[in-house]
Every structure is written in C-alpha cells, then in structure tokens.
Amino acid sequence: MNSGDSTLTDTKERILDAAEHLLAIKGFRGASLRAITGEAGVNLASVNYHFGSKKALLEAVIKRRIQPLNHIRRKRLEQVRESARQKGKKPDVKAALSAFIEPTLLFKESNPDAKKFFIFIGRSLTDPDDTVREVFLRFIKPIFHLLFETACEALPGQPREIIFWRLHFTIGALFHAMHISGNIKTKFLDVKTGIDANSLVNLILPFVTAGMKAK
Amino acid sequence: MNSGDSTLTDTKERILDAAEHLLAIKGFRGASLRAITGEAGVNLASVNYHFGSKKALLEAVIKRRIQPLNHIRRKRLEQVRESARQKGKKPDVKAALSAFIEPTLLFKESNPDAKKFFIFIGRSLTDPDDTVREVFLRFIKPIFHLLFETACEALPGQPREIIFWRLHFTIGALFHAMHISGNIKTKFLDVKTGIDANSLVNLILPFVTAGMKAK
DNA sequence: GATCGATTAAAACAAATGTTTGAATAAATG
DNA sequence: CATTTATTCAAACATTTGTTTTAATCGATC
Structure with missing residues (x-):
C-alpha cells in the first residue's frame, strides 16, 4: 500500500518530471501520454492509474511548482506592505515589483528542472x-490581486485602472522574458537567451519600475 | 477556370476567415480541419485542394494579415529615422515605439475580423x-531588427544588449495586452478586456517609453 | 451543345489520441 | 504461508486527426 515511500512515488514523480518537460516544449495537446510515459520509462496506463486523467496530470504538474512559488511571493509582498505600514510610509514601487518578480525568476535556479517549467509559465496566460489557462489563472489570480493592492498603495496618485493595465504590461514583459530565456534554442530573435536569473532581474526591474511610475 | 472572380476565391476566403477565427481561440492543434471547413461551410477536402496542407493554410492565414501590417510598421519606422536624420537629431524614443506599437494596435479596428487575429498575434511567439512560432518569427524578425536599430539610434547612451532586452519586454507587454484585449471573455483577471485600440495605445506607450529610457 | 479543366463532394485511409480492460506481478498484511 | 491489496503491463477500445482518392458537378471555350 502507499505509505509515502519512494518506490511508489517514484513512478508518480517520474511521470511529473517527464510531463513537465514535454508540456513545456510541446504544450498540452502536443504532449501525448505515450511520449510522456515513454520518457518517464513507465507504462502508458500508469498516468490514468495514478492521476486519473491527462487533465489531472496537468494540474498536478502545475501545482507542484506554483504552490511553493506562490508561498514565497505572498510572503515577500506582505513583508513589503508590513514594513511600509510600520514606517508609516507608502510601499516602495520597486520593492513591490521585486517581491513578485525576483522569486519568480530566481525560481529557475532553485531547482534544475524548474527551467523547463519556465517556458510553461511564460505561455500560461x-x-x-482552455484547461491550461484555467488552471494557471486559478493559481495566479490571488497573487496578482495582492500585487495589485500593494501597487495601489505604492502609487496612490494613479487611477487604479492605469495601475491594473501597467501590472499587466509587467506580467507580459516578465512572462515573455521567461519564455525566451527558458528556451532551448540558444538564440531567439538574435538575442542570447542563456541568461542567468539575477541578470534578468537586474534588466527587467528598472524597466517595469520606470513604466509603473511613468508620467 | 480561376480568373480572380469572387465565386472561386470565395471558398478560399471563407476558409481563411474560419481558420483565422479557430486558430485564434483553439490554436494550431486545437483547430481541426473539420471544424474549420464546417464553420466555413465548405467541404473538408477543399483545404488540401486550395492550400495543400494544414500548415500551408496556417501560413496563408498569417501572411494575409501580417504582410500589410508589416508594410505600415516599416514605413512609419523609416519615417521616424528619416525625419530625425533630416533634422540632424537622434530619433525620439516614443516616436520609434509608437511607429511599431500604434499600427499594431490600430490594426484591430482596420478590419472587424482582425480582432480574432489579435489573440493569435498575442500568442505568436x-x-x-513549432510551426506557428516559426512562421510568425519569419515575419516579425525583419521588423524587429528595424525597430532595434531605430531604438539604438534613439538611445545612443545605452548598451545594445540592454536595448535588446528592453525591446523584448516591450514586445512581451504589447503582445500580452493584445491577447487579453482581444479575448472573448469580457474579464481577464478582473480587468475589463473590452478596450478600444486608441486607449490601449495611450496606456502602453507611456509605460514602455519610460521603461526604455530608464536610469 | 460537346469537351475539357477546375472545383466540389462523399467516402475511405492510415496514424495517433486518451482511456479502459483484465490479467500478471509485486507488496503488504493477517 | 496465505491472502488481500496495490501496482504494472500489454492489449484493445472508440474517437479524432490530416490526407488521399474517386466520382460528380460546374464553368468556360471551341
């Protein structure tokens, strides 16, 4: 019986790893269960046995990575708000953006396999x-709202609708950067995509910070 | 015989329209030829008869919209460079970005059906x-390079690599905005997606201009 | 009006898909 | 050890996919 030992979960994890890889490069429809189980070295039927369906496997793949990432993002965003409240000042825009962006990008180096997931996140929205978008949205929504509220506190002069759109521009820039930087191809539109996470943070943060503050 | 009359091209255009619609909302793999021909009201085999293959149909769909769009973008970008050269000054950053962004967004209102294509462009990169990315990249690449060179002239102080990444952030923001603003769903992460093109231009231009100029 | 090429139509094709089945094997339990 | 449960495996299932085929229909030209 399943008692959390590694022999059983081995199969599940091998499926998750292979699925993550193939979902990233092939997409939900393009990643067939035969390809996934083939790469994982397990039997075709084991996906439906362990997860129930292909959609349930997708959810498991996403949840495994997004949940811990969201935990960090939430903690950092709440730190920004709390420390600002203690000082009696409004939160710093760059700090708020950094609280969301930095964990997202550094996540790539937290786990060697997370790199594959980068491409997947970059395409998530x-x-x-429909299934992929729906599952990702469900996870992203609460964090996005927290980021939004923090940004509104940081920029009290700006209309909320403008902040909303500018955060979407930020997300667009970030996810696009994640997609191309996580890409297998070494070049994308002639730019070297092999860039380390810290450098990318230092590139994108000034851009979106200036954008949020604009005018 | 084919002599350019509307009865013949009618079938091809009906296929193109239906394909554009379904490719946008379902993707390349999700849009089956049966669904496309069904929506177009033509026979299944007519796709392979008129276009040769599903991939060739995809190329035709993209080319029909992208080519005229690229023509406008190229003209406007060259205008920016030329008028700056005549004045002996460097091009204006905002003008350069606008030359690329404005036609892209206004394109939505040039044709009532182009709205569907919006979602498709937003996902293109x-x-x-692979096929979708490859075809889109082939069309986008030369324009992106022109935009890049213009931006380098506008920002002579910045390293080219930084400009390169910032333009990618711009593209990411723009395409993401296109995707959600072209979306069928009226709400996306609680933001109203039904926004007219001009308003979107006025929202995104200050953001990316400030981002390009940052620091 | 007959002929010939272009287009449409219905049917069949082979390949690939997610899922289910039922037997075989392994692991755990009494 | 015997038995029960969990897992693996190969095979088959029913759909759906893009493409091809072959005949029917249409349109223009002689």
Whole structure:
C-alpha cells in the first residue's frame, strides 16, 4: 500500500518530471501520454492509474511548482506592505515589483528542472488550451490581486485602472522574458537567451519600475 | 477556370476567415480541419485542394494579415529615422515605439475580423506549436531588427544588449495586452478586456517609453 | 451543345489520441 | 504461508486527426 515511500512515488514523480518537460516544449495537446510515459520509462496506463486523467496530470504538474512559488511571493509582498505600514510610509514601487518578480525568476535556479517549467509559465496566460489557462489563472489570480493592492498603495496618485493595465504590461514583459530565456534554442530573435536569473532581474526591474511610475 | 472572380476565391476566403477565427481561440492543434471547413461551410477536402496542407493554410492565414501590417510598421519606422536624420537629431524614443506599437494596435479596428487575429498575434511567439512560432518569427524578425536599430539610434547612451532586452519586454507587454484585449471573455483577471485600440495605445506607450529610457 | 479543366463532394485511409480492460506481478498484511 | 491489496503491463477500445482518392458537378471555350 502507499505509505509515502519512494518506490511508489517514484513512478508518480517520474511521470511529473517527464510531463513537465514535454508540456513545456510541446504544450498540452502536443504532449501525448505515450511520449510522456515513454520518457518517464513507465507504462502508458500508469498516468490514468495514478492521476486519473491527462487533465489531472496537468494540474498536478502545475501545482507542484506554483504552490511553493506562490508561498514565497505572498510572503515577500506582505513583508513589503508590513514594513511600509510600520514606517508609516507608502510601499516602495520597486520593492513591490521585486517581491513578485525576483522569486519568480530566481525560481529557475532553485531547482534544475524548474527551467523547463519556465517556458510553461511564460505561455500560461496565452496558452491555446482552455484547461491550461484555467488552471494557471486559478493559481495566479490571488497573487496578482495582492500585487495589485500593494501597487495601489505604492502609487496612490494613479487611477487604479492605469495601475491594473501597467501590472499587466509587467506580467507580459516578465512572462515573455521567461519564455525566451527558458528556451532551448540558444538564440531567439538574435538575442542570447542563456541568461542567468539575477541578470534578468537586474534588466527587467528598472524597466517595469520606470513604466509603473511613468508620467 | 480561376480568373480572380469572387465565386472561386470565395471558398478560399471563407476558409481563411474560419481558420483565422479557430486558430485564434483553439490554436494550431486545437483547430481541426473539420471544424474549420464546417464553420466555413465548405467541404473538408477543399483545404488540401486550395492550400495543400494544414500548415500551408496556417501560413496563408498569417501572411494575409501580417504582410500589410508589416508594410505600415516599416514605413512609419523609416519615417521616424528619416525625419530625425533630416533634422540632424537622434530619433525620439516614443516616436520609434509608437511607429511599431500604434499600427499594431490600430490594426484591430482596420478590419472587424482582425480582432480574432489579435489573440493569435498575442500568442505568436510563445505558441506551443513549432510551426506557428516559426512562421510568425519569419515575419516579425525583419521588423524587429528595424525597430532595434531605430531604438539604438534613439538611445545612443545605452548598451545594445540592454536595448535588446528592453525591446523584448516591450514586445512581451504589447503582445500580452493584445491577447487579453482581444479575448472573448469580457474579464481577464478582473480587468475589463473590452478596450478600444486608441486607449490601449495611450496606456502602453507611456509605460514602455519610460521603461526604455530608464536610469 | 460537346469537351475539357477546375472545383466540389462523399467516402475511405492510415496514424495517433486518451482511456479502459483484465490479467500478471509485486507488496503488504493477517 | 496465505491472502488481500496495490501496482504494472500489454492489449484493445472508440474517437479524432490530416490526407488521399474517386466520382460528380460546374464553368468556360471551341
């Protein structure tokens, strides 16, 4: 019986790893269960046995990575708000953006396999498959709202609608950067995509900070 | 015989329209030829008869919209460079960005059907399907290079690599905005997606201009 | 009006998909 | 050890996919 030992979860984790890889490069429809189980070295039927369906596998793949990431993002965003409240000042815009962006980008180096997931996140909101978008949105929504509220506190002069759109521009810039920087191809539109997470943070933060503060 | 009359091209255009619609909302793999021909009201085999293959249909769909769009973007970008050269000054950053962004967004209102294509463009660079990315990249690359050179002239103080990444952030912000603003769902992460093109231009231009100029 | 090429139509094709089945094997339990 | 449960495995299932085929229909030209 399943008692949390590694022999059983081995199969599940091998499936998750292979699925993560293939979902990232092939998408939900393009990653067939035969390809996934083939790469994982397990039987085709084991996906439906362990997860129930392909959609449930997708959810498991996303949840495994997003949940710990969201935990960090939430903690850092609440830190920014709390420390500002203690000082009696409004939160710093750059700090708020950094609280969301830095964990997201550094996440790549937290786990060697997370790199694959980068490509997947970068496509999450525009994925042609309803299921993928729906699952990702469910996870992203609460964090996005927290980021939004923090940004509104940091920029009390700006209308909320403008902040909303500018955060979407930020997300767009970030996710696009994640997609191309996580790409297998070494070049994308002639830019070297092999860039380390810290450098990318230092590139994107000034850009979006200036954008949020604009005018 | 084909002599350019509307009865013949009618079938091809009906296929193109239906394909554009379904490719946008379902993606390349999700849009089946049966669904496309069904919506177009034509026979299944007519796609392979008129276009040769599904991939060739995809190329035709993209080319039909992208080519005229690229023509406008190229003209406007060259205008920015030329008028700056005549004045003996460097190009204006905002003008350069506007030359690329404005036609892209206004394109939505040039054609009532182009709205569907919006979603497709918004996903073009991160599409899970190799074919889609490859075809879009082929069309986007030369314009992106022109935009890059213009931006380098406008920001002579900045290293080219930084400009390169910031333009990618710009593209990411723009395409993400296109995707959600072209979306069928009226709400996306609680923001109203039904926004007219001019308002979106006025929202995104200050953001990316400030981002390009940052520090 | 007959002929010939272009287009449409219905049917069949082979390949690939997610899922289910039922037997075989392994592991755990009494 | 015997038995029960969990897991693996190969095979088959029913759909769906893009493409091809072959015949029917249409349109223009002689």
